[in-house]
Amino acid sequence: MNRTALIVIDMINTYRHADAGLLVPSVRAALPGLRRAIGRARAEGVDVIYVNDNFGRWRSQHDELLDAALHGPHGDLVEPVRPDGDSMFVVKARHSVFYETPLEFLLSQHGVRHIVLTGQVTEQCVLYSALDAHIRRLDITVAEDAVAHIHSDLARAALRMMERNMAVRVTGSDDEELFTAPGED
Numbered sequence: 001m002n003r004t005a006l007i008v009i010d011m012i013n014t015y016r017h018a019d020a021g022l023l024v025p026s027v028r029a030a031l032p033g034l035r036r037a038i039g040r041a042r043a044e045g046v047d048v049i050y051v052n053d054n055f056g057r058w059r060s061q062h063d064e065l066l067d068a069a070l071h072g073p074h075g076d077l078v079e080p081v082r083p084d085g086d087s088m089f090v091v092k093a094r095h096s097v098f099y100e101t102p103l104e105f106l107l108s109q110h111g112v113r114h115i116v117l118t119g120q121v122t123e124q125c126v127l128y129s130a131l132d133a134h135i136r137r138l139d140i141t142v143a144e145d146a147v148a149h150i151h152s153d154l155a156r157a158a159l160r161m162m163e164r165n166m167a168v169r170v171t172g173s174d175d176e177e178l179f180t181a182p183g184e185d
Helices: 020-044 062-070 073-081 103-109 123-134 152-166
Strands: 003-009 047-053 087-092 112-120 139-148 169-171
Touching: 003 103, 003 123, 020 073, 020 112, 020 139, 047 062, 047 103, 062 073, 062 087, 062 103, 073 123, 103 112, 112 123, 123 139, 123 152, 139 152, 152 169
Parallel strands: 003 047, 003 112, 047 087, 112 139, 139 169
Antiparallel strands: none
């Protein structure tokens, strides 16, 4: 049986960047789906792994990143999806959750072969992470109501590319099969 992990991408965010004005409304719209996916994962014993940009703060620990985001201009977007004591946290420096991070090793150690991607940004970090997961032969699901975008047209195209070219299952956070790997009953 394939174990599943929920990956929460870049949600610990201060929103102090050039695209924040376009991104924030989409994050607000995605919060209910994110909260639902995270809550379900925790209730069902699915690993929740936050993979987050370090925003150039190379000396920071995840608690410092969380504190900066919670006290930033949009802490209200971070509070509802903050990591709990059982969540794992991986710091990344580029778009993909896999690029020069220990995530692949972590997933391997936990027997994870199916990942559910949530977070931001659909047409950037989510897309590149899905591609890297596909290359690693992982099964991938994207909870489309739990991802946020900067440009809606590019996000729709990215989801379509993931489905067609990477065999990604795109579904909602309320799908009963969200944490079931493709082919499992």
